[in-house]
Structure formats: C-alpha cells, structure tokens
Amino acid sequence: METIGILGSGLIGRSWAMLFAAAGYQVRLFDIEPKQVQGALKEIESQLAELEKTKLLRGTRTAKQQMALISGTTSLKECVAGALMVQECTPEILDIKMKALRDLDAVVQAPTIIASSTSTHMPSILSKDLKNKERFIVAHPVNPPYYVRLVELVPAPYTESWVAVKVRAIMEETGQVPVSLKKEVPGFSLNRIQYVILNEVWRQVADGVLDVTDVDKVMSEGLGPRYAFLGALETAHLNAEGMQSYAERYATTIHSVSSGMGPVPHMQGAVLASVDKQLCDRIPLDKLQERRQWRDAALTKLAVLKKEVEAMPKTGLRK
Numbered sequence: 001m002e003t004i005g006i007l008g009s010g011l012i013g014r015s016w017a018m019l020f021a022a023a024g025y026q027v028r029l030f031d032i033e034p035k036q037v038q039g040a041l042k043e044i045e046s047q048l049a050e051l052e053k054t055k056l057l058r059g060t061r062t063a064k065q066q067m068a069l070i071s072g073t074t075s076l077k078e079c080v081a082g083a084l085m086v087q088e089c090t091p092e093i094l095d096i097k098m099k100a101l102r103d104l105d106a107v108v109q110a111p112t113i114i115a116s117s118t119s120t121h122m123p124s125i126l127s128k129d130l131k132n133k134e135r136f137i138v139a140h141p142v143n144p145p146y147y148v149r150l151v152e153l154v155p156a157p158y159t160e161s162w163v164a165v166k167v168r169a170i171m172e173e174t175g176q177v178p179v180s181l182k183k184e185v186p187g188f189s190l191n192r193i194q195y196v197i198l199n200e201v202w203r204q205v206a207d208g209v210l211d212v213t214d215v216d217k218v219m220s221e222g223l224g225p226r227y228a229f230l231g232a233l234e235t236a237h238l239n240a241e242g243m244q245s246y247a248e249r250y251a252t253t254i255h256s257v258s259s260g261m262g263p264v265p266h267m268q269g270a271v272l273a274s275v276d277k278q279l280c281d282r283i284p285l286d287k288l289q290e291r292r293q294w295r296d297a298a299l300t301k302l303a304v305l306k307k308e309v310e311a312m313p314k315t316g317l318r319k
C-alpha cells in the first residue's frame with residue numbers, strides 16, 4: 001500500500017488527506033503546528049462519518065476504513081519516509097512556502113514526488129534551488145477539492161516527464177479530474193479565467209451596470225448551467241457550427257463588445273483553425289444536432305437539480 005505525505009494540515013491538506021485515503025493510500029499528515037495535525041485528524045474523522053451518512057463518501061472503503069489509513073506525525077522525516085508523493089499544502093505566502101519546501105528537500109529521497117497545491121506560484125520559482133527539483137510539480141486543487149474535481153498539473157521546464165504522467169494517474173485514481181498544462185504560466189489556467197471573469201464582474205458593478213446580486217445571476221443562471229458540464233469552447237461550438245463559423249456569425253458582437261475590453265487576439269488565424277480542428281475531431285459537424293439535444297437534456301436535468309438546490313434552506317443569507 002503506497003503512502004502519501006501531506007505537508008501542511010490546514011484546509012487543503014485535510015481535503016487531500018480524505019481524497020488520497022478514499023483511493024486507498026496510507027496518508028501521513030504533518031504540520032509545524034502539532035495542534036493543526038490533531039485538529040485535522042478530528043475534523044477528517046467527523047467529515048468522513050458525515051459523508052458516509054449522506055452517501056457522498058468517495059471510494060469503496062467505509063469511513064472507518066478510510067480513517068484508519070490516515071495518521072499524523074510531528075516529524076517531517078516520518079511524513080515523507082518511503083512516500084510515493086508529498087503534497088505540499090503550506091500557506092500561499094512565498095517565503096513560508098519556499099522555507100517549507102527547503103526543509104522538505106533536505107529530507108525527501110528519490111523517487112518521492114513533490115507536488116505543490118499552490119494556487120499561483122510558478123513551479124520554477126518554487127523549486128529552482130531544490131536538490132529534488134526534477135521531481136517537483138504543481139498539483140493545484142480547486143476549493144472545495146472533495147466536490148470540485150479539477151486539479152491543474154503544472155510542471156517546471158525541468159520536471160521529468162514521468163512525474164507528470166505519474167501524478168496525473170494518481171489524481172485520476174483519486175477521482176479528481178487533472179488537466180496537464182504544457183508549460184507554466186502565472187495563474188496557471190483556472191485562476192487566469194476566474195480573474196478575467198471577476199475583473200469584468202467588478203467592472204460592471206463599479207460602472208453601475210448591474211448590482212452584485214444580478215451580476216452573480218449572469219453566472220448562476222446564464223453561463224454557469226452550460227459551463228457546469230460544457231467548456232467555453234464546446235458551448236460556442238454548439239451555438240454555431242465550429243469556431244470559424246462562431247467567429248463569423250458573432251464577429252460584430254465579439255468585436256463591438258470586446259473593443260471596449262481590449263483586443264481579442266485569438267479569434268482569428270491559426271489559433272481559430274486549430275481550435276476548430278480539435279473541437280470537430282471530438283464533435284463532428286454532422287453530430288452537432290445530436291450533441292445539442294444531449295446538451296438540452298442535460299440542462300433539463302440540471303434545472304431539476306437547481307430547483308432542488310433552490311428548495312434547500314437558505315442558510316447564511318440575511319433575512
């Protein structure tokens with residue numbers, strides 16, 4: 001039975017511990033604050049029991065069996081000894097993270113992989129001075145990881161290729177959905193998209209276009225339902241017949257809207273053709289109608305689920 005070490009037993013470290021245990025890994029939690037480890041073990045045990053009760057528990061093992069796989073330690077050496085991988089989950093403060101990684105680097109042995117949960121720091125910044133840098137990769141989860149399955153895998157230019165392959169396999173084994181960035185960019189992918197959206201939402205509120213409640217509805221009742229199971233490109237593909245036709249059909253809208261928001265550099269040329277090809281390889285033009293019917297059936301199911309969610313007690317809202 002393989003072991004995974006967790007470096008930092010806070011919010012994300014606890015989530016990772018539950019995910020890895022659900023997949024049958026031995027998990028060893030470490031933290032420079034021993035009380036964080038004790039708190040983590042307590043919280044994980046109660047969360048697993050609750051998940052089992054609500055039939056949301058991951059994996060095939062019972063909550064008790066999964067908890068039996070998770071232990072805590074006050075020794076960093078013990079946390080990493082013989083581990084398949086160490087998932088770093090220290091605060092997103094560069095100095096703290098770099099120090100934690102240096103301490104880890106001093107005790108970790110090959111072939112243990114070092115994966116960082118960092119939301120934004122470039123892997124080549126975090127690992128450039130590490131002895132074990134060739135086995136370093138970013139594996140960035142999305143909060144709350146137990147329910148939002150995406151994990152962004154971001155290698156440094158010198159990360160050995162087997163590391164990215166192995167971490168992708170581990171993530172898929174835990175039931176997460178990894179995406180493998182081909183190169184490191186600041187903010188990776190999710191936060192770049194998230195912050196472009198937030199930037200425009202802040203702009204619409206600041207410019208008195210919509211109030212907070214309504215601009216959030218644009219996402220929750222507009223883009224969100226489609227994006228809940230289709231990506232932005234496939235959504236556009238189904239609204240037209242491929243990206244070339246989408247760009248032609250909506251050229252005026254795209255350019256009139258985006259001219260106020262800076263250039264839209266990629267809605268032309270080779271990028272458009274390559275996006276078109278990738279989309280049409282997956283959803284050929286002669287299958288669009290069929291896929292649209294699937295989309296509509298999925299949206300109907302989602303509408304039923306949304307009604308159930310809306311009927312849930314509105315906890316946490318001011319009356």
Ligand SMILES: NC(=O)C1=CN([C@@H]2O[C@H](COP(=O)(O)OP(=O)(O)OC[C@H]3O[C@@H](n4cnc5c(N)ncnc54)[C@H](O)[C@@H]3O)[C@@H](O)[C@H]2O)C=CC1
Pocket residue numbers: 007008009010011012013030031032033036088089090091092096099100117118119120140141142143
């Ligand atoms: N909170 C979120 O929504 C998300 C956070 N992340 C990333 O996950 C990482 C952890 O974030 P959180 O769990 O929210 O932070 P947190 O503050 O809840 O937990 C951090 C833990 O690290 C411990 N720690 C500090 N220095 C340490 C060291 N040298 N060695 C071992 N443990 C040490 C702290 O005592 C604390 O228990 C960050 O890089 C963050 O960007 C990624 C996705 C979502």
Ligand SMILES: O=C(O)[C@@H](O)C(=O)[C@H](O)[C@@H](O)CO
Pocket residue numbers: 118119120141142143144190191194
């Ligand atoms: O939103 C998320 O869960 C992730 O993008 C994160 O990494 C952090 O929570 C992010 O919002 C902080 O920038």
